[in-house]
Amino acid sequence: MRKLDVTQHGLTDYEVRSRHKKYGYNELKEGKRKNVFQVLLEQFQDFLVIILIAAAIISIFLGDVGSSLVILVVIVLNAILGTVQHVKAEKSLNSLKAMSAPVSKVKRGGEVIEIPSRNVIVGDLLILEAGDFISADGRVIESYSLQLNESSLTGESLAIDKNANTIHETDIALGDKRNMVFSGSFVTSGRGKAIVTSIGMSTEIGKIANLLENAQEKKTPLQVSLDRFGKRLALGIIIICLIIFGLDIIRGRELVDSFMFAVSLAVAAIPEALSSIVTIVLAVGTQNMAKENAIIRKLHAVESLGSVSIICSDKTGTLTQNKMTVQEVYTGEEIIAYDQLQLVNPHHKKLLDLAMLCNDSVIFEDKQIGDPTELALVKLGREYQLNEQIIRGLHQRVGEIPFDSTRKIMSTVNRMGSHYVMVTKGAVDVLLPRINRIQSSNSSVITKQQLEGIKQVNQTFSNAGLRVIAITYKDVFSSNTTEKDEQDLTFVGLIAMMDPPREESAQAVADCIKAGIKPVMITGDHKITAVAIAKQLGILKDPSEAIEGKEIEKLSDRELKALVEKFSVYARVTPEHKIRIVKAWQEKGHVVAMTGDGVNDAPALKQAEIGVAMGKSGTEVAKDASAMILIDDNFLTIVKSISNGRSIYANIKNAIKFLLSGNAGAIIVVLYATLFALPAPFLPIHLLFINLLTDSLPAIAIGLEPHNKKLMKEKPRNINEPLLNKKFVSQVGFEGAIIAAVTIIAFQIGLLSGDTGVATTMAFATLCLSRLIHGFNCRSEESIFKLGIFSNLSVWIAFLIGFSLLNFVLITGFFEVADLNDFQYLMIYVLSLIPLVIIQLEKLLLRAS
Numbered sequence: 001m002r003k004l005d006v007t008q009h010g011l012t013d014y015e016v017r018s019r020h021k022k023y024g025y026n027e028l029k030e031g032k033r034k035n036v037f038q039v040l041l042e043q044f045q046d047f048l049v050i051i052l053i054a055a056a057i058i059s060i061f062l063g064d065v066g067s068s069l070v071i072l073v074v075i076v077l078n079a080i081l082g083t084v085q086h087v088k089a090e091k092s093l094n095s096l097k098a099m100s101a102p103v104s105k106v107k108r109g110g111e112v113i114e115i116p117s118r119n120v121i122v123g124d125l126l127i128l129e130a131g132d133f134i135s136a137d138g139r140v141i142e143s144y145s146l147q148l149n150e151s152s153l154t155g156e157s158l159a160i161d162k163n164a165n166t167i168h169e170t171d172i173a174l175g176d177k178r179n180m181v182f183s184g185s186f187v188t189s190g191r192g193k194a195i196v197t198s199i200g201m202s203t204e205i206g207k208i209a210n211l212l213e214n215a216q217e218k219k220t221p222l223q224v225s226l227d228r229f230g231k232r233l234a235l236g237i238i239i240i241c242l243i244i245f246g247l248d249i250i251r252g253r254e255l256v257d258s259f260m261f262a263v264s265l266a267v268a269a270i271p272e273a274l275s276s277i278v279t280i281v282l283a284v285g286t287q288n289m290a291k292e293n294a295i296i297r298k299l300h301a302v303e304s305l306g307s308v309s310i311i312c313s314d315k316t317g318t319l320t321q322n323k324m325t326v327q328e329v330y331t332g333e334e335i336i337a338y339d340q341l342q343l344v345n346p347h348h349k350k351l352l353d354l355a356m357l358c359n360d361s362v363i364f365e366d367k368q369i370g371d372p373t374e375l376a377l378v379k380l381g382r383e384y385q386l387n388e389q390i391i392r393g394l395h396q397r398v399g400e401i402p403f404d405s406t407r408k409i410m411s412t413v414n415r416m417g418s419h420y421v422m423v424t425k426g427a428v429d430v431l432l433p434r435i436n437r438i439q440s441s442n443s444s445v446i447t448k449q450q451l452e453g454i455k456q457v458n459q460t461f462s463n464a465g466l467r468v469i470a471i472t473y474k475d476v477f478s479s480n481t482t483e484k485d486e487q488d489l490t491f492v493g494l495i496a497m498m499d500p501p502r503e504e505s506a507q508a509v510a511d512c513i514k515a516g517i518k519p520v521m522i523t524g525d526h527k528i529t530a531v532a533i534a535k536q537l538g539i540l541k542d543p544s545e546a547i548e549g550k551e552i553e554k555l556s557d558r559e560l561k562a563l564v565e566k567f568s569v570y571a572r573v574t575p576e577h578k579i580r581i582v583k584a585w586q587e588k589g590h591v592v593a594m595t596g597d598g599v600n601d602a603p604a605l606k607q608a609e610i611g612v613a614m615g616k617s618g619t620e621v622a623k624d625a626s627a628m629i630l631i632d633d634n635f636l637t638i639v640k641s642i643s644n645g646r647s648i649y650a651n652i653k654n655a656i657k658f659l660l661s662g663n664a665g666a667i668i669v670v671l672y673a674t675l676f677a678l679p680a681p682f683l684p685i686h687l688l689f690i691n692l693l694t695d696s697l698p699a700i701a702i703g704l705e706p707h708n709k710k711l712m713k714e715k716p717r718n719i720n721e722p723l724l725n726k727k728f729v730s731q732v733g734f735e736g737a738i739i740a741a742v743t744i745i746a747f748q749i750g751l752l753s754g755d756t757g758v759a760t761t762m763a764f765a766t767l768c769l770s771r772l773i774h775g776f777n778c779r780s781e782e783s784i785f786k787l788g789i790f791s792n793l794s795v796w797i798a799f800l801i802g803f804s805l806l807n808f809v810l811i812t813g814f815f816e817v818a819d820l821n822d823f824q825y826l827m828i829y830v831l832s833l834i835p836l837v838i839i840q841l842e843k844l845l846l847r848a849s
């Protein structure tokens, strides 16, 4: 501490600022990010765009300067549009990442605060607890059973004890530096303090790590399958284009014209935007989810959310409020209401004192800091004007064995005058077998009857949905106690506390069940307490649907799989059981969302399709293993996220349908013209206009369609079912065919005038307008009259932009469009409305369920 110029109070703000200037920030160097210009350049790297540019340049040399320039302008506009979308999507995904950036607890200016790990600086006092990631290298100065997992550095997967002892040997291996903690490792149990000695690239991991991989998000399964589909489709379209090119040449069309046409058709028909539409919709969707308290850490989770069929949820804090208040106390002789204890009664006083000694929570002014179970005990003391800080000052703590959710108990060793006392508190069923005395004037040996009495009272409390904590102690002779010493305890009392369900939980559970999702409660609490709460919430009807951790232990994996669907409440489970439960559900073909907060929950969070970490009470390790973080720890937020996941998936599907059906329409028209040896129905520039300018905005707008409540009345989507299933493809074909039909009619009407220019203009305008109007059809499976015509304003804006662009072109005669008479103009409008009428009718009549 002297060397780094720090005191027990930690660094001051001033020192922190000056040290940041000296040492920089605690981060590993990242690979270079792409700048906007590089993103813009990438837009031109598309194979088809390159060919298009080449074709445009060739035709400049052949004298057709006008249309080539227009093509180049369209390509540039398209590239700018693509860049803006890309940059925006990336920005929102980055801000999402920032929301779940790692944090560290440090003591600065005498106060323990949480700061972004990036701001940890040399000399900081790190406060370490189970589940914390170590964000920098440091020297341990205090340790209570502190154990770390250093596998990311040393490969050693067993937890390593850490202590504050001095090591005299010099040249020792990293794994043997027991008084140091290293960045990249995490605390598996215990607690401690360390002083930061090096940060960022100077840490051990910084020295061995190469540049961090560029934090680019991997493609989601949907994007991968769309890319694959897109490639196959592109190949098919290129073959069609080659055939049309060949036929055109045979029929004596100019080589350059034929080439330009074939290339434009390819550009128009190949849906190269599929994967980027998915990115944009996901980016916007996850942004909205963050506003609703769910931070998505892994993008692919959004897709799987819609398929979740089981939610395994913790009880405490997720389904309940995590606001514990003591209701009743049992002294071994009588049950007493929380406010009827007598301070003059030494037994009562002892119970209150011990409950506050074996306890890390504090109430400071109006701030309540610590674990709600322990805060309830502190509040109980405060009822009787007992101050936990004063009591802890009188009976100094000299040792401790911290609480963890596997052991379900904790102990502290406190000085009591000339000797030491170990206070142990925790789950009644865990402590009962370890109790052999009962508090009385001479702390006599406990009788069978008394043990039976405690069991019964515990049962009564639990039946009322209360959490029960047993308080015990024993005299010890040294502060160096271990788990082995937690035996031969003296019973002092039971304290029963209430944690009411969240008001919104019962409704959320009911919504889940309606949506075909089974909510399952997994809790460390007593079975009877869990059953009582689960009943109130509607998770369980009959107590036979509950099982305990120790019963799970007796089952083989195969047996558990066979039985798993019977149970909706798993009580007294340890995190190790959680992973077996997830696997059993998965083997039954379910997609599982699993909540967790502790360091030991990480494997189960990783195993579940959607690992959900608690934002408030969750450890850093749990957050790191999760796909999603609940900012408010609330079960309702999980249900909302599933609903969001379902609608994001539906929106992506609809946007893709919009793009594919429009493209199919264009291809069918060209094939028709080729087959019947008619003139080309579109000029290249027209196809590019549609594909590059008026097509992507409606697709994005469809992706922004607001929630449709109907989606939560359907069963979860089968995760193995491909997006492009038969039904989807046939709908694309059907809708594409209608668009093609009206375009062909427009083309034929145009041909009647004897002017090919008029015919292509009519075909182009009808294709463009009917596709824009078709955007309204693609908003949902439901008819727009049911959805509300104006319930998605983005689609209207996208339509109006496209509509204005089209009319601008038609009126000014740009883009080689011919003059039309009033009848022809009218026909474009009338024909373009037909797909809307037919498809809406079809939805109302056939798809209505």
Ligand code: ATP
Pocket (backbone or CB within 6 Å): 314, 315, 316, 317, 371, 373, 374, 403, 404, 405, 406, 408, 409, 410, 425, 426, 427, 428, 467, 468, 469, 522, 523, 524, 525, 526
């Ligand atoms: P859930 O899994 O529903 O969120 P939980 O995580 O709160 O429940 P744990 O914290 O593992 O469950 O608690 C399990 C049991 O351990 C409790 O029923 C209680 O008896 C005991 N317990 C909880 N907190 C403490 C504590 N701070 N000290 C001692 N014992 C505790």
